[in-house]
Amino acid sequence: MLSILMPAKNEALHIEAALRSIEKISDLVFEVIVVDDGSDDETCNVVENLAFSFVTLIKSGGVGKAQAFNLAYENASGDVFILLAADDLLIAESIHERIKPIKAVDKPQISYCKLKSFSADSKYNAMTLPKNPSLGLESGGCMAFNRSFAQLAFPIPSFLPNEDVWMMLHARYSSVEATHAPTVGILYRIHENNSYKRGVSYSQINEQMWVRQRAIFYFYENYKSKLPPQKQRALLIAFLLQLLRYLGFSKIICFIPEAPLKERVKLLLNSSARLYAIRERFYSFFSGR
Template structure:
């Protein structure tokens, strides 16, 4: 019986699924099985995976149920003592499983090991670095503020812990991975592998590209999580909302430019400032506001040209630096 079960939900993933599976085949740790759940794909996904010759790859086909249902279906077929999820467009570095398994072996009190993440574009080129946050032990408070795990393709999890906290929430249209990590962190310790081992692919066609769906689901997760959090942590709620809106604003401004996207970004920015008025003093706010105005006023082609020509002026990477990773509890007395 394999020690690790890797669950890959795949829906119309013909352009990326082979490379994703190859990143598992190239792992230095080889005691694993792949549970690939074909979620009613209408393209050549099934044909591609059927042509991969490795008896550790097990394929299950269902009618389309969405990513959450696919992960839960995959879990029902998994036999490993440890489980990791991998989206069909993301990649792992060859040492991912071995490093995370070693971390769990060296920290038996931990139930989850996670690594750092970088983003890549649709062609696999480096796009931007992740947050590179290292947190060990009880990470619940910090995870309430920001999802620094950053990807559903990241952690290696003890199967017993997953069984205890329950399935992925199929009522969520997005942010289901953050919800799962929070439920795990509420009961178990985490251990970090301080190395980039997950390559998260940013695609305009991916589920995460729907910003408004991300917004609604993120607010659901925050409400759900804080309804279960102790009273002593309730003061963090508005900071959690503010952080999420900063991330959503950034995401909206990194997609293909359009007037509609600019208007959405403006709405998100207003909610960001509402939840974190200190941003009004931030220098990066001017860049964000200027980029929004450019997207609203100019055509997509003109906006893209200006982004290229005025890169330093329209580069908003520094905006993410205003995410609050820690908030002193003394603030709760004045909220």
């Protein structure tokens, strides 16, 4: 069975479209666990009125996105999982390609698909990421994974603002078999209600990035005894780079050769208001590389 985990908060405008996109899945047993995370709009009513037999609705009262994912996982019955935001759309035709590589039950496995953005803002609209035609996007929402991987990654620490970094840390540093299904599997909606805000001041952007990337050090503290020395070192370097980015030490980032050039460029473009303005001006060019 495929379990789709969907936290939702104040998504009355979009959650019906999200669920109807899932309804199109064929030739596969699936369920959707929707966790309403304390919405004060009509989100719950929309889900209840749709009365889809494949949907289980849980009302959390407002525990945060990470814990909402945990509640969804705790109530899921599947052996394969996908994470989907309540404002995004699933490409049902991609499901079989995404889950085909991850049906083993005895080892952690994941696959990555591509996403395509859509937005009323033309700058963010119609981008297919990543741009490499043979790769999927290494992001939590583009992952499909088996229960063996889920047992590694869950529960997501409840203090984290989102799931992405935590899931990716497990994918990169735990013993996980990863494959790419380079088909568009998700239509990613970019709008004002995203948990990661765009079009705000650089200081707000900087804080948003930092609170997410602090997960690196927490992961290191919890798993360092299980990791070989080279992975421990890689984690510490990754955390150092994020700290330097947050503090605006752009020049030092350039002189840390252990980090791939692409990663250093990405960090540099997010390390000051001036460089971030360049990144925003050429958003489509820099995204997904």
